[in-house]
Amino acid sequence: MARQKDVFYFDGFLRSADYACQAAKLLSEVMHDFNPGQLRERMDSMHAIEKSADEVRHDMMDELVTAFITPFDREDIDELGHVLDDVTDSIEGVLNRMYYDNVTDMRDDAVQMSDMVVRATESICELVNELPRFRHSKTLRELVFAINTIETDADHLFIESMRTLHTTCTDPLQVFAWHDVYRHLEQCSDDCERVANTIDSIVMKNS
Numbered sequence: 001m002a003r004q005k006d007v008f009y010f011d012g013f014l015r016s017a018d019y020a021c022q023a024a025k026l027l028s029e030v031m032h033d034f035n036p037g038q039l040r041e042r043m044d045s046m047h048a049i050e051k052s053a054d055e056v057r058h059d060m061m062d063e064l065v066t067a068f069i070t071p072f073d074r075e076d077i078d079e080l081g082h083v084l085d086d087v088t089d090s091i092e093g094v095l096n097r098m099y100y101d102n103v104t105d106m107r108d109d110a111v112q113m114s115d116m117v118v119r120a121t122e123s124i125c126e127l128v129n130e131l132p133r134f135r136h137s138k139t140l141r142e143l144v145f146a147i148n149t150i151e152t153d154a155d156h157l158f159i160e161s162m163r164t165l166h167t168t169c170t171d172p173l174q175v176f177a178w179h180d181v182y183r184h185l186e187q188c189s190d191d192c193e194r195v196a197n198t199i200d201s202i203v204m205k206n207s
Contacts, residue, residue, distance in 0.1 A: 101177035
């Protein structure tokens with residue numbers, strides 16, 4: 001059971017994870033119902049999520065500076081806050097690149113990759129929710145493994161998507177645009193795995 005003074009940090013991690021999940025779902029919605037004319041508006045919505053996530057991280061860092069007792073090492077709190085924020089940043093980056101690289105048509109494999117990011121962020125929310133009781137959690141290790149598996153699957157899909165792009169797309173500008181988008185979609189999955197691995201490391205050090 002987390003001490004009362006620790007609740008601030010665990011709540012902050014959970015809020016950060018929730019913002020990452022909100023961002024992933026927004027990206028997936030954009031891709032499932034793609035309309036290039038609405039990208040600018042959807043970017044504004046995404047940026048509002050990213051800004052809220054930044055505020056959570058800043059509040060946690062401000063508290064960490066003055067805290068006397070923390071639930072685990074300060075460096076680990078800082079690292080977990082950082083990697084959680086990176087997930088939201090990377091998801092926003094995908095949408096930004098779709099806009100300024102002028103993506104005009106959606107590709108099915110990109111939609112699949114965005115759905116993988118949604119599943120990974122949903123698992124992150126569950127994983128972070130287990131963190132306060134990590135010594136007694138029956139699902140924490142399973143969630144870490146699930147996120148690792150999603151990242152591996154996303155890597156395989158990324159390779160096949162890039163292969164298909166370069167062998168079937170005849171518009172060099174769209175090849176360039178999708179190369180950028182695919183690379184950043186893959187980065188989203190990598191960042192989700194970093195969250196899982198960071199939590200796994202914290203648990204191992206504190207068990």
